[in-house]
Amino acid sequence: MMSGVGRGRAMWPLYAAGFTTAFGSHAIAANLGAFSGDAVTSLLVLGGLLALYDGAEVLLKPLFGGLADRIGAKPVLLGGLVAFAAASALYAIADSPGWLWAARLGQGAAASAFSPSAAALVARLNPAARHGRAFGSYGFYKSLGYTLGPLLGGVLAWVGGLRLLFAVMAVLAVAVAGWAALVVPAVAPLPKARQTVVDLARRLTSRAFLAPTAALAAATAALSVGVGFLPVSGAAAGLGTVATGAAVSVLAATAAVVQPYAGRALDAGRLTTGTGLVCGLAVTAAGLGCAVLPGLGGILASAALIGAGTGLITPLGFAALAASTPPDRLGQTMGSAELGRELGDVGGPLLVAAVATASTLAYGFAVLAALLAVGPLLALATRRRAVPAPQED
DSSP: OOOHHHHHHHHHHHHHHHHHHHHHHHHHHTTHHHHOTTTOOSHHHHHHHHHHHHHHHHHHHHHHHHHHHHHOHHHHHHHHHHHHHHHHHHHHHHOSHHHHHHHHHHHHHHHHHHHHHHHHHHHHTSOGGGHHHHHHHHHHHHHHHHHHHHHHHHHHHHHHHHHHHHHHHHHHHHHHHHHHHHHSOOOOOOOOOOOOHHHHHHHHTSHHHHHHHHHHHHHHHHHHHHHHHHHHHHHHTTOOHHHHHHHHHHHHHHHHHHHHHHHHHHHTTSSOHHHHHHHHHHHHHHHHHHTTSOHHHHHHHHHHHHHHHHHHHHHHHHHHHHHHSOGGGHHHHHHHHHHHHHHHHHHHHHHHHHHHHHSOHHHHHHHHHHHHHHHHHHHHHHHHHHSOOOOOO
16 A cells, blocks of 8 residues: 555546546536537537537446456546547547537547546555545545536636637646656556356445445436526526526535545544435435525525535445445446446436426425435334334333
8 A cells, every 4th residue: 555645646636537527527518508509509409419428428437447447447547538638639629510529429438437447546545444535535626627617618618619628628638647647556457356247236236336326326416406407496586697606606615525524524433424325315305405495595505405415425425335345346336336426417407307397396306305315214214123122121
C-alpha cells in the first residue's frame, strides 16, 4: 500500500477525472439547444443528442469495468481520457451537425471507460479504513463538475460557440490524462479466481451488490428529477429564472459538501453503511415530498434535502460496494454499479414525466418520493421483526 503522501498525490488526477466526466456530460447537455441551431432542429433531435452520451454509458460501463480488471485500471483510465479528448476535438475541428452526433457518442463511450476505472483505482489505492473519505472526496469533485458544467459551459459557448466548449474539454481531458500518467501508479491486475456466468449472476444479484446499487440508482434518479423539474415547478409558481437557478445550485452544492463529511463519518465508525443508506433514502424522499409545497420555500427545502440525501448515499454506496467486492473484480463491480446509476438517471425523469403527463407534476414528485421511501420502511420493518419480543414474567 502507498504512503499517505504518495496516495494523496495519486488521488488528485482521479478526482480530476471524475470532474471531467461530470463536466463533459452537463456542460454540453445544458447548452446544446441554445448554441447548436444548425444541428438541433427539433426537440426530438435534441433528445437524441442528449441520450447518446447516457446510452453509451449504459451499454459500455460494465464492459470497460471488466476490461480494467483484466489489464489494469490505469491503462483503461488513460485510454478513456485520450479517447474523450479525441472525440471532443473532432467536433471542435469539423463543426458540422453529423460530426456533433459522432463526437457526443464518442464522449459517452470514452467516459464509460475512464469513469469506472477511476472509481476502481480510488478503491485500490486506499485501505478499506479510508474508503469512505476517498469516495466522499471523489464524489465532491464529481458533483463540482455537475454544478459548474452548465455555468462554465454556458460562458464558453457564449464566447466562442460549441466549438470552443468542445475544444476546452479536449484540452482538459489531455491535461488530466497526462497528469494521471505521471502521478497515478500502475496498479497491476490481481490474479483472478475462475468465474462462471453463474458466479457473476450470483454476485450481481446478491444483497451486498443490489442494496447499495439500488440506493445509488435512487439517489441519481432524485438528483436528475430535482435538477430537471424543480425549475418547472418554480416557473409554474411564478418564480424567475434566478430563483429557480439558485434552487438547483443549492441542490448540487449541498450534495457536493455533504459527501466528504459522510465519508469521514463512515471511516470514523460514527456511521454504518446500512444506517447511512437508509437515512439518505429517507431524507431524499422527504425532499421530493417538499417539492409539492407551493412557493420558493418548498423548492429550496426540496433542493436542500435532495442534495443532502444524495450526498449521504453516494460515498457510502460506493464504499459498501468496494468492501463487499473481491479486489480482482472491482472494475466489473464499479462498472455494473455505474450502470445502475445511469438507469436511475434515465428512469427517474421518465417516471415523473409520465405521471405528470397523466395528472400533475406534484403527483410525479409524490410517486417518486413514495418509491424511495419503500427502502427505509422495509429496513424499519425488518429491524422490528429482528428484535425479540419481551418475555412475560
